Amino acid sequence: xxxxxxxxxxxxxxxxxxxxxxxxxxxxxxxxxxxxxxxxxxxxxxxxxxxxxxxxxxxxxxxxxxxxxxxxxxxxxxxxxxxxxxxxxxxxxxxxxxxxxxxxxxxxxxxxxxxxxxxxxxxxxxxxxxxxxxxxxxxxxxxxxxxxxxxxxxxxxxxxxxxxxxxxxxxxxxxxxxxxxxxxxxxxxxxxxxxxxxxxxxxxxxxxxxxxxxxxxxxxxxxxxxxxxxxxxxxxxxxxxxxxxxxxxxxxxxxxxxxxxxxxxxxxxxxxxxxxxxxxxxxxxxxxxxxxxxxxxxxxxxxxxxxxxxxxxxxxxxxxxxxxxxxxxxxxxxxxxxxxxxxxxxxxxxxxxxxxxxxxxxxxxxxxxxxxxxxxxxxxxxxxxxxxxxxxxxxxxxxxxxxxxxxxxxxxxxxxxxxxxxxxxxxxxxxxxxxxxxxxxxxxxxxxxxxxxxxxxxxxxxxxxxx
Numbered sequence: 001x002x003x004x005x006x007x008x009x010x011x012x013x014x015x016x017x018x019x020x021x022x023x024x025x026x027x028x029x030x031x032x033x034x035x036x037x038x039x040x041x042x043x044x045x046x047x048x049x050x051x052x053x054x055x056x057x058x059x060x061x062x063x064x065x066x067x068x069x070x071x072x073x074x075x076x077x078x079x080x081x082x083x084x085x086x087x088x089x090x091x092x093x094x095x096x097x098x099x100x101x102x103x104x105x106x107x108x109x110x111x112x113x114x115x116x117x118x119x120x121x122x123x124x125x126x127x128x129x130x131x132x133x134x135x136x137x138x139x140x141x142x143x144x145x146x147x148x149x150x151x152x153x154x155x156x157x158x159x160x161x162x163x164x165x166x167x168x169x170x171x172x173x174x175x176x177x178x179x180x181x182x183x184x185x186x187x188x189x190x191x192x193x194x195x196x197x198x199x200x201x202x203x204x205x206x207x208x209x210x211x212x213x214x215x216x217x218x219x220x221x222x223x224x225x226x227x228x229x230x231x232x233x234x235x236x237x238x239x240x241x242x243x244x245x246x247x248x249x250x251x252x253x254x255x256x257x258x259x260x261x262x263x264x265x266x267x268x269x270x271x272x273x274x275x276x277x278x279x280x281x282x283x284x285x286x287x288x289x290x291x292x293x294x295x296x297x298x299x300x301x302x303x304x305x306x307x308x309x310x311x312x313x314x315x316x317x318x319x320x321x322x323x324x325x326x327x328x329x330x331x332x333x334x335x336x337x338x339x340x341x342x343x344x345x346x347x348x349x350x351x352x353x354x355x356x357x358x359x360x361x362x363x364x365x366x367x368x369x370x371x372x373x374x375x376x377x378x379x380x381x382x383x384x385x386x387x388x389x390x391x392x393x394x395x396x397x398x399x400x401x402x403x404x405x406x407x408x409x410x411x412x413x414x415x416x417x418x419x420x421x422x423x424x425x426x427x428x429x430x431x432x433x434x435x436x437x438x439x440x441x442x443x444x445x446x447x448x449x450x451x452x453x454x455x456x457x458x459x460x461x462x463x464x465x466x467x
Contacts, residue, residue: 002030007084008037010062013101017058018310020095026051031206033059041203043196044184047215047341050208053092055292056152056182061097061250063150064125069103072120073147074127077175079168081158083108083288084129084295089154090128102126107133110288117142125164131159131167138174144173156185156192157334166193172199187334214337214371218344219351221378226358236382237355238271241327243381244353245277245305248323252353254298255323257307260331269307285307310335319345328353329363333370 004017004025025033036042036059046052060076069075078234080086090106097104105119107129120127120143127134137143151172153159157166181200185192196203205445214220223239227233245252259265262283269281280303297303299318310330322342330336334368336354343350354375356364368374 007058008034008062009033009058010065010100012065013058013061015095016096016098027053027208028052028206029055029058032056032182033210034202034205035206036060037062039063039180039201041180042182043200043203043205044182044430045186045205045207046184047186047337050231052154052184053089056098056154057092057096060126060150060152060182061093061100063103065100065103067125068351069123069125069145071123072142073144074105074120074124075147076126076150076152077134077145077148077171078126078128078152078154079131079134079171080128080154080158081130081162081164083110085155086128086130088291093126093128106129108136108288110291113137113140113321114278121220128354131164134171138241145171146176148175148179150180150182151175152182152184154184156183156195157187157189158338159403160189160191161332161335165195168195169199170437195463214373215344217347217349218340219349220340220354220373220375221352222354222356222364222375223378223380224356233357234267237327237357238268240355240380240382241268242272242277242327244325244355247381248351251322251324252304253320254301254304254318254446255306255325256321256339256342257305257325257327258330259307259309260328262309264327265307265309272305272307276304278303279305279307281307310339318342319348321345324352326352329354329356329360331363333363333366336367337371345347346427347349354448426462 002025003023004014005026007030009017028044028050032042032055036056042056044052044055058079062347064075067075075442078086080089086106086108090104093102093104102120102125103123104126105116105128107116107127109130109132116133120137135145138145153168156168159165168314177189181203183200185202196209223240223244225237227236241257245255250281257268257279259268262285265283267279269279272279280297282291283292286294294303298306301320324340324343326336326339330339340350340352343352354364364375
């Protein structure tokens with residue numbers, strides 16, 4: 001079995017790895033680190049939670065241990081799709097490079113440009129950034145990428161989903177042609193493959209698992225919910241979610257609930273708090289400091305339930321997540337793999353439960369087709385309320401029924417025959433005229449403006465004034 005000591009890493013890096021408690025590399029680490037140390041381009045394809053971050057941080061630290069950074073010209077560049085993932089990569093560098101004198105800077109949104117400019121001006125060995133903030137600094141003339149020796153693209157398929165591919169292509173064009181490129185992704189969409197063919201030169205391809213597969217340590221299940229009404233779908237799904245959480249009991253040490261929309265993230269988190277659950281929301285519209293505090297609380301264990309959008313689905317390493325709940329079936333089947341990959345990490349067991357409504361059936365079929373596995377169905381923990389039968393419109397209450405004795409008397413008077421029209425006319429009371437003396441217009445001549453012209457109208461204007 002391969003050990004980290006067999007990978008020709010810097011002794012100071014090996015010391016940091018040992019202090020972190022790791023001895024044996026994961027398959028993606030064992031496959032990617034040797035060619036990376038040789039200076040080759042690397043294309044790594046592995047499911048989430050397999051240790052891709054260390055696959056590039058460890059060889060980068062070893063390669064950058066010698067040399068000195070220049071002002072505004074970073075020696076290496078790591079591109080990440082989200083702020084949270086970029087911050088996590090920075091933490092990994094702090095862990096593994098603590099015995100090596102390397103400087104780093106983190107360029108993400110929600111942080112002052114002034115602070116980031118000060119770090120860049122001093123010169124950094126490792127620059128970790130999201131594409132948008134990196135280009136902001138470049139366009140302001142605060143950053144040069146001509147000194148980049150190693151460039152890493154992490155979670156490339158997530159970059160594609162978020163629309164960053166044009167930015168990635170532009171950043172590639174700003175770096176030297178001689179750079180070394182380490183490219184990591186969980187799936188290989190055609191657009192991703194086009195980029196690797198364009199910007200990577202003879203890469204070592206390391207694929208440690210079938211594309212878009214979920215870890216075998218994760219127990220997957222689906223609860224099908226049929227809302228009673230369209231406008232009650234959200235509230236009924238939240239009722240089912242609470243029942244699922246309660247049903248797991250003490251097995252649920254902490255969990256992540258994923259929603260497709262940011263508004264649903266907020267609503268779901270507020271609903272759980274209302275019912276006494278320890279929950280908080282995290283999504284892209286929240287302030288960065290708030291997102292960081294919430295994520296830190298979840299990692300430390302002071303927060304039990306994290307309600308998130310897909311901003312938290314990729315790359316976040318919280319090893320002890322016991323459960324993942326999909327409040328919505330994701331629109332992209334690949335996102336399902338990344339969501340449930342937050343649990344069952346590093347060989348641990350985990351559980352992922354998805355709530356599915358009838359209109360989500362197509363998306364669920366796409367997920368099962370992608371993972372090539374039928375997901376187990378669970379019974380709905382919330383039993384539907386029995387429908388109350390409405391009284392028929394034709395049925396009348398007893399109080400409204402006519403007196404049968406009176407009906408019998410009327411039948412005796414009229415006999416068994418049906419009343420004729422003449423009888424009806426005779427029985428019909430004469431209607432009192434609402435028009436008074438003009439009710440019978442045919443009896444009198446029509447009164448108009450002829451012979452019955454009022455005398456005052458015939459007067460001239462002067463005569464009317466005189467009168």
